[in-house]
Amino acid sequence: MMQKLWQRKLKLNYNNEVFDILQFGSSLIEGKEPNDMDIAVIYNKIPVKEQLEESQKIKQQLEKLSEKPIHINSYDLYSFFEKSNFAKESILFYGKSLIYRDSFAKRFGLIPKIQIEYSLENLKKKDKIRFNYMLSGRKGKYGLLRLYEGKLLNPGLIEINPEFEEIFINKIKGFKINFKIRKNLLL
Secondary structure, three states: OOOOOOOOOOOOOOOOOOOEEEEHHHHHOOOOOOOOOOEEEEEOOOOOOHHHHHHHHHHHHHHHHOOEEEEEEEEHHHHOOOOOOOHHHHHHHHEOOOOOEEEHHHOOOEEEEEEEOOOOOOHHHHHHHHHHHHHHOOOOOOOHHHHHOOOEEEEEEEEHHHHHHHHHHHHOOOOOEEEEEEEEEOO
């Protein structure tokens, strides 16, 4: 179950040096069962000791609002973008702001999207039709694209929001077709 903490209007108390508080990781992905909730606190330039103290205050507030344990990471804007920060791609691509209630990437003028390229050439005609119904719907039922705000860009290419990646991949795998996933940050 997706923990949509980022969609709630939270009344958190935090230092004015906090640039953003982000939820990221498996707790945002529809179709996953996370063990914890990953939170990143991004600061303007302040000492590490103050970052850690402030992050613990924020963690205590969030623990009262979440059913899952909170795992918190602290960064300043400079260390966040360093090569050694392996979490930055996940945070930038999947992160949702608890302060602004939107994608973190949008703060930088970017829109995260996943494109799934697939080929139906090895499927029988009836399976191609079933695949199309799965994406587009049938007999008044919505397909995955409409249910999860996806788009068919071209035959064989769909674009979806990152939080629905798992749902689409699991459904596509059921057809035993070849597909490729591209993660894009669009301007």
